[in-house]
Amino acid sequence: MAVWEPPPIPPGGGQRGSAGSAVRIAPKDTPANIAATFPAMGARRLLVFGGIALIAGGMLFGDIFAVFVLHQNGGQTGEALLAASRAVAAQHPSGVKDAFGQIGSLLEDRGTKIDAHVHMTDAGYLALLLALIQPYVALSAGRKKFLAKLFLIGGVLLPLGIFLIHYVGVAYSPFSVIGWASILADSAGALLIIALIGELWGLWNHFRSMRVGAVEAELPEDRSWERRILLAGGTLLVLLGFLHGAWYAGTMLYEHEAMETRILNTMLDGASANNLTAAGRSVADYGALQAEKAVNIAAHSHIIEFGLLAILLSFVQPYVFLDAEWKRRWVTLLLAGSIILPVFVLLELKLGLVSGGIADIGGLMVIVALIGMLVGVLRYSGRLDAGPGASA
Amino acid sequence: MSAASKLLIFGGIALAVFGMLYGLHYALFVEHQTLDRMGGSLATAFTNAADRHMSEAHTAIAAYGATRYDYVRQVDVHSHWIGLAMLMIVLGVAIDHVAFGDRIRFWIALTLLVGSLVFPLGVLLQSESHGAAFASATAIVGAAIVTVALAAVVVGFARQSG
Structure with a gap:
């Protein structure tokens, strides 16, 4: 069973090998050849759009976080530490416990926002990286597009789930320590892993067979x-x-x-x-x-x-x-x-x-x-x- | 695909997988216990101080410091292995644009791979043996190797004729 479709041969951009298989396409910088590397709503185009959008979105979130949350959160953490010190002075161990509970909540608030920012931008980097390696992923165009969609859905839902962890907590959750937001984040992480395994499988197919150079037009x-x-x-x-x-x-x-x-x-x-x-x-x-x-x-x-x-x-x-x-x-x-x-x-x-x-x-x-x-x-x-x- | 490109891409993928497996092992079997120990030591220190058991309080702070020392390095090892692997993969795609001959490009790739392995390994050794000179020396040598390789890549990209 063929695992990938023969690559389209752009005008003047590729040649046939003796066995009839498509050989390495290294397009020159001409409009027709660049176009051949960017088919309509193909996996590479989805990953480029999605990757840049995820990075821009993650950075915008990071900027908003830095302006409206970071310093305020640091100030509140300092106040809670001061409250713990006062509880020590008052010989009040339960006050210490309350203050540390508050510090834990503030750290969770800060940590989940930083994680949401980092995971969104990193998913964007990975999407761009996957766009680069598409010529070497030996899968059909349909499968590649499906994997790209799966990756981008995971890339959006993972930071969303992480962001919600602090606010949703364990409300209405069937588990005692894992809330719905964590379940969303973990499920999105699983989508990313499945998509990456699929891409690795495609790479493995390509390098194992060695029948062709690139399975689609390489980057210009x-x-x-x-x-x-x-x-x-x-x-x-x-x-x-x-x-x-x-x-x-x-x-x-x-x-x-x-x-x-x-x-x-x-x-x-x-x-x-x-x-x-x-x-x-x-x-x-x-x-x-x-x-x-x-x-x-x-x-x-x-x-x-x-x-x-x-x-x-x-x-x-x-x-x-x-x-x-x-x-x-x-x-x-x-x-x-x-x-x-x-x-x-x-x-x-x-x-x-x-x-x-x-x-x-x-x-x-x-x-x-x-x-x-x-x-x-x-x-x-x-x-x-x-x-x-x-x-x- | 050139030899330098293959070395960087496959070396990067192998290093990323290794780094992720190390991170997964750490997260599953060590991290939660470490975080509990760290938070617990700090809370215990304050509670002991509230009870005026100052000697125990200072011992708990020392335990917090030691645990945090390990935690920071373990997280650094994991993230630097994966981060350097990502950099290797990306540079693997771009290495053919470095304006040096194939042989030099291969040596740059090899240097980057060796440095990317050795530098986090040195940090890991620091965690295993606190304050050991050989551990710091390993990390410094690894970092220097990566620096030299990256500087060569910068020069190679800058030399490229437009």
Whole structure:
């Protein structure tokens, strides 16, 4: 049984091998060949649209979270820790328990929102990655499209389920510790796993048979300025993030770990001596330390993820139907936002909320650039689907 | 598909699968217990302090610190293995755009693979033997190898003629 359909041979873009099977198609950068790599509502198109939309959606959610939830949540956690210190001073163990219960709830609130943001953007990265490997997935077009849909449905439902965990809890759940939102998130995760196993099966089929090169037209060979800048800029961002992480681990990680236990001990000593001023100072120190750790980790992870995003987007550029000037604008905006956000997140401790605001604007720049590129891809698809000769 | 590309893509997939299996094992058999121990130690410290058992309170804080030290590194190992694997797969698709010869491209790919294996391994060793110099040295060497490989990729992409 054939597991995949023969690839369409674009005019001038492919050739037949001696056995009659299609051989490697490496399309040149001509409109007809690029069009052949992007069939109407095929798996690759779905994954490109869905991937960019998921990343933009995840980033928008992250920006909203940073502005409206993150700082407020940190303040409330500090207040709860202060309440625990007061309970220690008052020799009131049940008060300690209540305060830690509140801290747990605040951490869950914060953690599920960060997880929703991370899982949505990461599902988008994976969707773009899957779009890249479609030429090597030896399955029928219908199956590939089904897997792409399955992946995108999972990619939307997983962060939604994670987001709802804090609000739904275990209400109306038949289980004592797992709520409906967790069930939704886990089911969506299962959809993603099934889709990925399907894609791996297709890859296995392809490399096991070795009968053909690519099972469909490969990505266009693009040597444009946009691709080169996105590839070099993206890898540079990853390198910078890696160097920052190494610097943080080498110079600050151990010091921060020692400081954390030292501050907690001082907090307890102050509270047990009924010195609430000292305990309050320790709570403030603890909050400052957590903030310092958080901005370093956020800067490290964001700059690396933006680097990966830039590299992935470099492959989508042939499908962005905009004139060269606009394509350059979006690429420049994306790379500028990718450096502004992590740098100003790092500077937040020195410059305060102004820096946080500039970081948020950096995030917004990346989102706008992504939407700009998505519009370009939509325009390209529209032209492509409108009829022959329209895709020039 | 070039040899460098194959090495990065298949090495990346293998590393990702390994990292995920490690993460799954950690999540199923270690993580929940570790988180319980961490939260429990902190709450116990405060409760002991409320009861004015300060020696026990400080012991609980020390236990919290030690558990957190392990937890941070275990999560880092898992996420860095998978993260570096993702990077390898993506660069595997793009490596043919690096403006060096096939031989150099293959060496860059090999260097990236070795660094991506060794760097998180060093972090894992730090967790197994707290404060051991060889563990930190392994992590530093691995990180340096990845840095060199990434710098070569940046130069290769930047050199490419438009």
